[in-house]
Amino acid sequence: MxxxxxxxxxxxxxxxxxxxxxxxxxxxxxxxxxxxxxxxxxxxxxxxxxxxxxxxxxGEIDPLTRELIYIAVSVTNGCDYCIASHSAAARNKGMTEQMFGELMAITGAANMTNRFANGYKIPVDEIFKQ
The missing domain is CATH 1.20.1290.10 (AhpD-like)
Known part of the structure; x- marks a missing residue:
């Protein structure tokens, strides 16, 4: 330690x-x-x-949204420490349990579809390119 x-x-x-x-x-x-x-x-x-x-x-992103993004990335990276510390910070900035549940659903869905897109090597649609 x-x-x-x-x-x-x-x-x-x-x-x-x-x-x-x-x-x-x-x-x-x-x-x-x-x-x-x-x-x-x-x-x-x-x-x-x-x-x-x-x-x-x-910046343009409000403090609660910044914390939510940090939690989502920390979940994806498997950092228990960061999940705990930024969840506490997000709760102090107004995150509810309902919001946390929605965040976990979005994070899980994004991780699943990202893996599908990478695994299938799906080409990016022209309409999405900028």
């Missing part, structure tokens, strides 16, 4: 990232994902900056 770096055991570079996570998320909690990445501070910093920009930065 990976060593989880707590705030009080972290160096200055890690503490700076933890402080930014806390400020951005308006919480004192640092989850285990970030504590694990803190074993390599450049990866922690780079990953946090990327995720912060994508998940909390400006």
């Amino acid at each position: 990976t060593n989880l770096i707590e705030y009080e055991d972290a160096n200055e570079e890690v503490r700076a990232v933890y402080d930014d996570i806390r400020a951005t998320r308006q919480t004192e909690y640092i989850n285990n994902f970030w504590k694990a990445l803190a074993n390599h501070p450049p990866t922690l910093r780079r990953t946090w900056e990327n995720l912060k920009e994508i998940m909390a930065g400006p």
Whole structure:
């Protein structure tokens, strides 16, 4: 199991990232994902900056939809940690159990039809090409 770096055991570079996570998320909690990445501070910093920009930065996709997309990809990739953490974030942004059920149905259907399309090597219709 990976060593989880707590705030009080972290160096200055890690503490700076933890402080930014806390400020951005308006919480004192640092989850285990970030504590694990803190074993390599450049990866922690780079990953946090990327995720912060994508998940909390400006854009046309609303925060709940961003979380729903993250959950769907995490389900497809089989990442239990990401499913749990982003499901909690989505619930905090308004996701209901009905929405989660619909998301799972869409994710399952997309995975099934993607595999059919790839397996049959179905050519893309001209009308779909842009």
